[in-house]
Amino acid sequence: MSPYDPSAFPPFAVTVDLVxxxxxxxxxxxxxxRRGEQPFQGRWALPGxxxxxxxxxxxAAARELAEETGLCAHDPADPGLGNGAHLEQLATYGDPKRDPRMRVVSVAHLVLAPDLPAPRAGGDANSARWAPVDELLPVGDPASEGLAFDHATILADGVERAxxxxxYSSLATAFCPPEFTVGELRRVYEAVWGVALDPRNFHRKVTGTPGFLVPAGGTTTRQGGRPAQLFRAGGATLLNPPMLRPEV
Amino acid sequence: MSPYDPSAFPPFAVTVDLVxxxxxxxxxxxxxxRRGEQPFQGRWALPGxxxxxxxxxxxAAARELAEETGLCAHDPADPGLGNGAHLEQLATYGDPKRDPRMRVVSVAHLVLAPDLPAPRAGGDANSARWAPVDELLPVGDPASEGLAFDHATILADGVERAxxxxxYSSLATAFCPPEFTVGELRRVYEAVWGVALDPRNFHRKVTGTPGFLVPAGGTTTRQGGRPAQLFRAGGATLLNPPMLRPEV
DNA sequence: TCAAAAGTGTTCCTGCTACACCCATGG
DNA sequence: CCATGGGTGTAGCAGGAACACTTTTGA
Structure with a gap:
């Protein structure tokens, strides 16, 4: 077979979807x-x-992200202007039936962003929102009447990756503003893992891991209580030793 | 924009490449x-x-694998007939210039296989071979006159993934025959990581990790020395605690 | 003065490393 | 007998878990 005879391969559409x-x-x-068209009209979906x-x-992923949120991601390969969001490729989904209309292969990407004021989707506040992943991925969750297409699967994979x-990486800082406290970083871990962590041991651990955090100089009391030191993300990307997720 | 107006998206070819x-x-x-056609004619490339x-x-990845090697992979989603090979999606490569002829998006897959007698590529033994990755990924390695296309990058990503x-998983057993000794498993780790491991501590570690290995009953002396117990891969996929790779 | 969050010290215990030592085979 | 690889015992040490305790703010 001649590999580049156009008749030798079928036409594909290639998209990016964003978690x-x-x-x-x-x-x-x-x-x-919110989807404005068929199929899955009116249902929630991942942007893409x-x-x-x-x-x-x-x-393409960075462009879609900017269009949907105004975020400028810096992916490691292209350390752009970015305001802190992290972008990486997640996985590719190509089931022939995943879109009922035609053959679409979607390259999903994962974005970790600090808390943002409000999404804007073409200025229409009603058509984009932040939703707790627990609501989007209910119990049995194999695509059970939730998100459009196979987006529940993609979201689950993205959450698991995060x-x-x-x-084992310092990526949790991507969920934080440029300057943050140890307590804020701990609440990120607690929210993502859905567990409670010992504040004392957590503090020792993150401040003792080389390259994870660097002091930013100031303090803040925005959480109440004793003022907390402010930190920035250090240069390290791989944590050694890693943070330990408590047993289930 | 109407997302499914055919003029709204360009035509893509989608391939799978195998590490x-x-x-x-x-x-x-x-x-x-070995590539038989332009471009990169005569150069070595990943199968796909x-x-x-x-x-x-x-x-598609499993089909290509069978065509090139006769292996039947079982990917976790489709626990097929497979003879032990492990298949998983690796990453997707879609640089517009990665193929000089047209826009090709390649979904790379990673396969881990036990030692096989000899590759067969359409029966032509001269056109397929096992090559040590150190030879395929020389020093500076950013695509320096080695493999065709961006396959050096893909291979490097696959090796790093493995x-x-x-x-943290029991995947090393995918490099072993169905029954194997602790020493054989250790030599897999040593070859993949390029380090020497303490045989005594390694033995304690793997036999003590629940679900990693199950005794197969017999012994063998195929390595010389005292007969070694034979094991099969246990059911566990995630190792807890993980194997620790020595520092560089 | 009290609640709340930040941070430090200390004790216990698990698990890894290093290495001494014994076991069972082939030549 | 000896070389070779298989396997066990054990001492030392690093680091995580648990928790008592002190510090510094706002209300």
Missing amino acids: VLTVRRHALCALVV GFVRGDEDLAA RSKIE | VLTVRRHALCALVV GFVRGDEDLAA RSKIE
Whole structure:
């Protein structure tokens, strides 16, 4: 077979879908948009869109992210202007039946963002929202009347990736503003993992892990109680030793 | 914009590329095939091919694998007939310039296989071989005159995935025959990580990790020395505690 | 003065490392 | 007998878990 004979391969549409996660009010939340068209009209879905003809996959994801949220992600390969959001490729979904209309292969990306004021989807506040992932992924969750298409599966994979990745990397800081306290970082871990952590041991652990945090100089009392030191994310990306997630 | 107006998205070709890893003679090796056509004619490349119109991505990868090696992979989602090989999606590569002829998005998959007699690529033994990854990924390695296309990058990502994944999962057993000794498993870790491990502590660790290994009953002396117990892979997929890779 | 959150000290215990030592086979 | 790899025992040490205790603010 001649591999590049156009008749040798079928036409595919390639899209990017985004799992945009943040921590709001002590809960892990994902960005979802309301579908305006068939199929799944009126249902919530992950933001996303078509990859352009001259565009890299990561660039398409960053463009969609900016269009939906105004966020400028810096993916590691392209350390752009970014305001702190982290972008990475998640996985690719290509079941022939995942879109009833045509063959669509979707390259899902994961974005971790600090808490943002409010999503804007073309200025229409009613068509985009932050939703706690627990509401989007109910109990048995294999695509049970929740998100459109296979987006519940994609979201679950993204959440699982985030949960495991903050164990051995400093990515949890991507959920925090540029300057943050140890307590705020701890509440990120607690929200993402859904567990309670000992504040004393957590403090010792993160301040003792080389490269994780660097003091920013000031203090804040925005959480009440004794003023807490402010930190920035240190240069380390891989944590050694890793943060330990308590047993289930 | 109407998302499904055919003029709204450009045509993509979607392929799967395979990083097939095995351990031969104490070295981590990858399967490569020689290209018969332009571009990169005569150069070594990862095996792969087009995804068919009605085929899932994992199915396409499994089909290509069978065509190139005769292996039947069982991917976790489809626990097929498989003879032990492990298949998982690796990442997707879609740089607009990665193929000079047209826009090709490649969904790379990672396969871990036990040592196999010899590759067969259409019966032509001269066009497929196992090559030590150290030879395929020389020093500076950003695509420096080695593999075709961006396959050096893909291979490097696959090797890195394998190296990290055997830390916290039981995947190293996928490099072993159905029954194997602790020493054979240790030599897998040593080859993949490129380090020497203490045989005594390794033995205690793997036999003490619940679900990792189950005794198969017999013994063997195929390595010389005192007969060693034979084991099979246990049911556990995630190792707790993980295997610790020594510092660099 | 009290509640709340930040941070430190200390004790216990698990689990890894290093290495001494014994076991069972082939040559 | 000896070389080779398989397997066990044990001492020392690093680091996590649990928790008592002190510090510094706002109300």
